[in-house]
Amino acid sequence: xxxxxxxxxxxxxxxxxxxxxxxxxxxxxxxxxxxxxxxxxxxxxxxxxxxxxxxxxxxxxxxxxxxxxxxxxxxxxxxxxxxxxxxxxxxxxxxxxxxxxxxxxxxxxxxxxxxxxxxxxxxxxxxxxxxxxxxxxxxxxxxxxxxxxxxxxxxxxxxxxxxxxxxxxxxxxxxxxxxxxxxxxxxxxxxxxxxxxxxxxxxxxxxxxxxxxxxxxxxxxxxxxxxxxxxxxxxxxxxxxxxxxxxxxxxxxxxxxxxxxxxxxxxxxxxxxxxxxxxxxxxxxxxxxxxxxxxxxxxxxxxxxxxxxxxxxxxxxxxxxxxxxxxxxxxxxxxxxxxxxxxxxxxxxxxxxxxxxxxxxxxxxxxxxxxxxxxxxxxxxxxxxxxxxxxxxxxxxxx
Amino acid sequence: xxxxxxxxxxxxxxxxxxxxxxxxxxxxxxxxxxxxxxxxxxxxxxxxxxxxxxxxxxxxxxxxxxxxxxxxxxxxxxxxxxxxxxxxxxxxxxxxxxxxxxxxxxxxxxxxxxxxxxxxxxxxxxxxxxxxxxxxxxxxxxxxxxxxxxxxxxxxxxxxxxxxxxxxxxxxxxxxxxxxxxxxxxxxxxxxxxxxxxxxxxxxxxxxxxxxxxxxxxxxxxxxxxxxxxxxxxxxxxxxxxxxxxxxxxxxxxxxxxxxxxxxxxxxxxxxxxxxxxxxxxxxxxxxxxxxxxxxxxxxxxxxxxxxxxxxxxxxxxxxxxxxxxxxxxxxxxxxxxxxxxxxxxxxxxxxxxxxxxxxxxxxxxxxxxxxxxxxxxxxxxxxxxxxxxxxxxxxxxx
Numbered sequence: 001x002x003x004x005x006x007x008x009x010x011x012x013x014x015x016x017x018x019x020x021x022x023x024x025x026x027x028x029x030x031x032x033x034x035x036x037x038x039x040x041x042x043x044x045x046x047x048x049x050x051x052x053x054x055x056x057x058x059x060x061x062x063x064x065x066x067x068x069x070x071x072x073x074x075x076x077x078x079x080x081x082x083x084x085x086x087x088x089x090x091x092x093x094x095x096x097x098x099x100x101x102x103x104x105x106x107x108x109x110x111x112x113x114x115x116x117x118x119x120x121x122x123x124x125x126x127x128x129x130x131x132x133x134x135x136x137x138x139x140x141x142x143x144x145x146x147x148x149x150x151x152x153x154x155x156x157x158x159x160x161x162x163x164x165x166x167x168x169x170x171x172x173x174x175x176x177x178x179x180x181x182x183x184x185x186x187x188x189x190x191x192x193x194x195x196x197x198x199x200x201x202x203x204x205x206x207x208x209x210x211x212x213x214x215x216x217x218x219x220x221x222x223x224x225x226x227x228x229x230x231x232x233x234x235x236x237x238x239x240x241x242x243x244x245x246x247x248x249x250x251x252x253x254x255x256x257x258x259x260x261x262x263x264x265x266x267x268x269x270x271x272x273x274x275x276x277x278x279x280x281x282x283x284x285x286x287x288x289x290x291x292x293x294x295x296x297x298x299x300x301x302x303x304x305x306x307x308x309x310x311x312x313x314x315x316x317x318x319x320x321x322x323x324x325x326x327x328x329x330x331x332x333x334x335x336x337x338x339x340x341x342x343x344x345x346x347x348x349x350x351x352x353x354x355x356x357x358x359x360x361x362x363x364x365x366x367x368x369x370x371x372x373x374x375x376x377x378x379x380x381x382x383x384x385x386x387x388x389x390x391x392x393x394x395x396x397x398x399x
Numbered sequence: 400x401x402x403x404x405x406x407x408x409x410x411x412x413x414x415x416x417x418x419x420x421x422x423x424x425x426x427x428x429x430x431x432x433x434x435x436x437x438x439x440x441x442x443x444x445x446x447x448x449x450x451x452x453x454x455x456x457x458x459x460x461x462x463x464x465x466x467x468x469x470x471x472x473x474x475x476x477x478x479x480x481x482x483x484x485x486x487x488x489x490x491x492x493x494x495x496x497x498x499x500x501x502x503x504x505x506x507x508x509x510x511x512x513x514x515x516x517x518x519x520x521x522x523x524x525x526x527x528x529x530x531x532x533x534x535x536x537x538x539x540x541x542x543x544x545x546x547x548x549x550x551x552x553x554x555x556x557x558x559x560x561x562x563x564x565x566x567x568x569x570x571x572x573x574x575x576x577x578x579x580x581x582x583x584x585x586x587x588x589x590x591x592x593x594x595x596x597x598x599x600x601x602x603x604x605x606x607x608x609x610x611x612x613x614x615x616x617x618x619x620x621x622x623x624x625x626x627x628x629x630x631x632x633x634x635x636x637x638x639x640x641x642x643x644x645x646x647x648x649x650x651x652x653x654x655x656x657x658x659x660x661x662x663x664x665x666x667x668x669x670x671x672x673x674x675x676x677x678x679x680x681x682x683x684x685x686x687x688x689x690x691x692x693x694x695x696x697x698x699x700x701x702x703x704x705x706x707x708x709x710x711x712x713x714x715x716x717x718x719x720x721x722x723x724x725x726x727x728x729x730x731x732x733x734x735x736x737x738x739x740x741x742x743x744x745x746x747x748x749x750x751x752x753x754x755x756x757x758x759x760x761x762x763x764x765x766x767x768x769x770x771x772x773x774x775x776x777x778x779x780x781x782x783x784x785x786x787x788x789x790x791x792x793x794x795x796x797x798x
Contacts, residue, residue: 007639027619060459061459064411064463220426225670233420241409268673270670271672273670
């Protein structure tokens, strides 16, 4: 019977069991300690990953589930966000995003220079510090039902803009690393991306409203869900083609349905998300490899980068948040803190381009994960006096 | 920008779009022609597969989604089936399963012998004809809400027994092909399997009922769904370890929850199923390669095998169904007809063991898919006078 254990199907099923089971076990324990459960799920990934138990490695199977998980997470968050509200915070979000690019980049580069590392490495580390992974923040705000709050809307809009800016930074530094910066290409990508996000954001909701009569005529069971999935996959793919992350498209797809989505669509989407999300969260933890920290000087550098990663977004984004209260500046700064998988993608790129060494890559991934773990409890604290949707709200006039 | 199209993430997203989008488009068209939509989804797979458009090939990414899809399908069907009802039809189901093993095996072997093929090939083809894929039938019965009917329960129970018998046949013929039949191993697997199915089937529901107070005390959001998923993955894995298909475990897991599952668990499960099922259905079609039919004699042999595949299950299972009406015999025979992915696994095994040639493998896959496509409209016709659950029922006393 032993040979059966080695079949791919058996391996996949065992992986599903270990990853999902341990994620939920730790989530339950963390919730009991009043820490957001999703941190438990990331830590489950660290525990079963290469640094600790070495039970599970990030296989293509897990990676693809993780990819779907974060796609559905952003789609579900989009479902709860009205596009008009997002556009109404557009200008503040723009300055938040700019502040959240400049300061982290300068800090990352500065620290590397202070440690005497070559310029190209400094620039790459700076770029990785720029990344914002909005998934975790969005999940916390959504679970606490405070997505209605102006500061939440600002974070979401700023994260989308940040993704566009991050793309530019990445295009610039990879061009720089290869010794050729193609200004024409970069300009075209920028225009395309802005046009894509703007057009889909602005016209998406209206287009979906026009689709409602078509959907009513359909014979397919769960036709609304089917249409939503097709739009989700289409916009995710379009986002990648234009040059931004697929999850930006997923978020836009969700937002396009936010006006018209029925309860059934929300329930079915939640089912897919609940199944897949643990694989994304565990996947974040799985990439953490702490071996690099043993090398001399690395611990100090890692510590400096971590502190800089946390403070630079807090201060950079907080300063950029014009015209809001001090409390909201803090909320926005904390919400923009997680680097998550976006920072890890930049680190991966630096590794494959030969700019970053393996220990440096390990440190960068650890920094990304720790910023992602630190944010949810801070967020929960910052939003403790904001009423959940449906209760009496702090600023009811803002709805 | 072109290089971005080649990234794995972009490829996955495009595959999701093509597979899901085309599946739902054809499902809608088929529903309009009053043919079950799932046939449209299988045909979508044939269309985008190697024989026709060659747009998509069965990648590991698609295979893993398909695997999850059929797992959730069987789990969802299990949720609608009460274990007492299944045990009450146990004896009839046993003879149905035995009839559905003997006649198809004899027919497959007989036809191959008539065409002058070697004995080992004949035996393998016979074994592939024995397979029953209950997923499609279960989905049709569930969509028509006639799972309450005694014949439906008999089909489900017989399919589980068939899987155990199929496992024995497979163990025997692979041992035979290798020149060594290990009777002790086969006997142990049989006992283990029967014990597993019996114990989980019998005690599962009670065990879950005892879990309810634990679940109420949990802090985790969607705790019932999390527990259900852990049980689903555990039993699927256990089933593979014992030696039967993972979906038998998935079905048992669903059935264990059928008494206690709340509406929320049903909704979330449906979300995961609706997302993943098209990948299973399209995956069936993707494996069809019709090139082999061009070789001389193959068309005749394929035709004979197809007719035998359809009739042998209809007659074999129908004859085995003691003590039921003629109409129910036909219903049961038709319900057991689809070979689906189970037959394809046997064919795949024959190919990798070098017993089957590539054209013969292609024909066998085509036969499996065609039996799967033919069954749903026939089933819909056979159950046209059975009331859907909730309406006035044909035999209300049987509930």
